[in-house]
Amino acid sequence: MKEALDKINNEFQKDYESISTQQDLEALKIKYLGRKSELNGLFSNMSKLSSQDRGLFGKEINLLKQKITDTINSKILSAEKNELFFDVTLPGTVNTFATEHILITVLKQICSTFEQLGFSVVEGTEMEDEWHNFSALNIPLEHPSRDGFDTFYLDSGATITEKTGQYLLRSHTSPSQIRMMENLTPPIAVVSPGRVYRPDEVDATHSFMFHQVEGFVVDKNISFANLKGVLLKFARTFFGPEVKLRFRPSFFPFTEPSAEVDVSCIICGGGKNKQIKKCPVCKDSGWLEILGCGMIHPNVLKDCKIDFKKYQGFAFGMGVERVAMLRYGIDDIRLFFENDKRFLEQFYVE
């Protein structure tokens, strides 16, 4: 038996030195460690030995087997090392991901905040008439209050009635409020987002096309305190739980009382962040104007055939570009509509 083991060992050493390829190594492995190998054959012969010899000899065989296995494995390992050399310092693959337009993201976030409060989202049309864009909103013809709403008029070829007046591109999203109130009975709670148009020369803060979100509620017992509550809830969901709101009296023909609403500066925290001196966003006033609102004027309810003695409501409107610019520190409104890939890809759906 001892001779047999020595023989196997010697042959293995010889064979091992002569191998040159991976196949040779595989063959070597089969020859010396395979099921039909000589070494395995020795095990079957062990039954002929005495129990003492069997123990001793079994140990010898296993030792040799282990030695051969280790030798082959070390060879395989070094081979693998060579073959599978991989440079992990190479840069990662550049994966591009598609992005939603940042204005749409912001618009959707505004809408969904109000949806969570029980509002429905309804989009109006961009092509409107004078009745819905002005008259029904208590903005009379030839009145200075129209000056704030310079408007693109449409040459539509469609018939114009005295009530509807000329066709135009809506200069705000409030006409959808009128359309809703004309067609529905209260209680109503709607937000209406979309494109609006005004003939402003384009510069860093003006665009002849931009986006607004309009919202309104009509029901019994709706109060100015309710308006404040809903907008505060919105601001805290949208800008962060610590923001404050400031309501300033203002004038809109379609609301009474009317207010402009400022949010405490989201950059310097309304002066709270001591590290920011001379806040470039709020100009150290601590406040940023974000929306206009008020209690719906009884004339507007009346024009929509809603009993203003029974129902009252509030309405608000905000510019999506402004909110997006404040939130992301975007300094030029034209970036939204140039669609430079380097701009678009900075924002992803949050």
Add this chain to the structure above:
Amino acid sequence: MKVGLNFIKEFFKVNVTAEELAEKLTMSGLAVESLKKEKNDWIFDIEVTSNRYDWLSVMGIAGEAAAALGKNVAINYPKVVSLSKYKDKKISIEDIKDCSVYTGRYMQNVRVGRSPGWLCERIRGCGVKEINTVVDIANYCMLKWGNPLHVFDADKIKGNIHIRRAKSGERFFGLDEKERRLATDNLVIADDEKIIALAGVMGAENTKVDDKTKNIFIEGAVFDPVCIRRSRRAVGIDTDSSYRFERKVNPAYLQFAVQQTVNLLVQLCGAKDMGACQTGRKKSIQHKKIILEFNKVREYLGAQLTDNIIKNILAGLGCDVKKHSVGKINVLVPQHRLDLLREVDLYEEIARFYGYDNIPTDIPVISNTVNREGLYHFKNKLRSLMITLGFSEIISYSFEDQKLLEELGYSRFVQISNPLRSQENVMRPTLVTGMSKVFAYNFNRGIKNCKFFEIADLYFRAKTITEKPFLAVGIAGGREEFLLLKGVFNNIVKYFNLDKIIFENKPINNFTNALVLKINGKELGFIGKLDSSAAKILGISSDFFFMQINVGLLMDIEKTKKYSKFTQFPAVSRDISVIMKNNTQFSIVENIIMQSGAEYISGIEIMEFYKGDKIEDDALACTVRVHYCAKDRTLRSDEVDHMDNAIRDKLLQCSDLQLR
């Protein structure tokens, strides 16, 4: 409106700093846009909302400031002296609707010079340039009372005064030294020979007060707001005077403004008052009486205001408050507040002076009868699918250049009557122009690998005008991008669980290799490669593929999804290599396979295309893998072979096909 703190101090003692006053004004609705120190005065620049004409006078602003600080203003109304009637000039008003009252004051021996320092400071603080004593005094009184006045050199007026509409084509040479042609929209002041002022807007050069002026004629009038608005818009001028007339002026203060002007002219210029003349009638102001219910105020504002707080606020505003009945009061509004007409107007005043910030916040229970609108949410679903498929969203302008669209063969547009630029004069009927401009923009900056989509309305003009939402998808690159778009469309079909789609090979204007997408006989949209002439017009240098889909139609045919069982048994496949000769389309091969009666075909897959040796130029070799599967068992090999052979036989029957 600009105003200096020293001017405000003429009306009451201001005991807070300028900054504190600015804050108070802002929070009561007079938004102070800037506050600047100038010499020994503070200049407030205040944004005046269009409902408050009374804030276009320093008196009005002072009144508001005093009320906000809980103080009262002391107004020195000048004693109106009615001297003997000035009879030399007759005043005639053509239409009393244009001018309800016109008063004139004749003064002699005026010394025109430079105004004293205090007067210059007052008007300069309001942003008005000093000119000479006479003009400066008139401006000072306008700023103080809110009523614009005009002073003529009386010796340059020939005959009587006529307030009339201009004749079409009449010329007017204004104080701004510009000549304008007038039309019937313009109201003018004329003497017997010529136009001497564009009423309510600007005086004429021909009757200007200058250093040589001796005798003057002071005009004080109330013109119709709409009339003045139309007139000044027609000639494109906006002056301090027209701005005030357009927003209404208070006739009650007219006599004070005129009288103070006269008094100051006597005092500062040594002029002699020679009497007044007047035509028309000062409309008597009806003091509006509003019945206010305390509980209604509390309910509307949602604030627990006591009856006393309400009464005190109204009294502070100058209202006369008397008890009406239990829980109600009669409120008589002051004569300078013509804007207070109904209860809600008083609610606002109460809220303003109580402080908007003092009203509590209270989230209501929102009830709603309005249904969730499908379109908005459908568009968002479509949007997220496109993003998942690797396309980024763009937003392009809804406007387009009519000329460009006509070059591309479009006609019938919704036109914009007053476009800013001719390149943006119609509403777009296609999304391809906006999309290709974005590609061109990015290409020109060396940005490649663009895959974009946009969801936006298109605008159509037929008998009526309509707008409908569409999806546009664009990609530039090799011809395989066409198949990418086709694949995207298949994803859309799958995502919205649509019925079978038919791709129809049909020419589309501006596109080559176009496919029209049809479902249930309706055209849903198209896919195509922009043809070279359109690409040239749109400034695109590489191959550009485009898809446009009607989103409204897509939404109408969306079907809800249900779970459908899939087989647990493995599929078996067989490959078929076929040579398609004479430019035979793949759809022929596909149809033969699918219609070959092999009921167990679960799908086909193209493994490779081959073109090369042994294949003719107008032929293409293709290896198709056909998958077979049964719902209830594993198919036997011989069954599959049988079906495979049947397909091969069918393919061979077509003379343009050859098996390899």
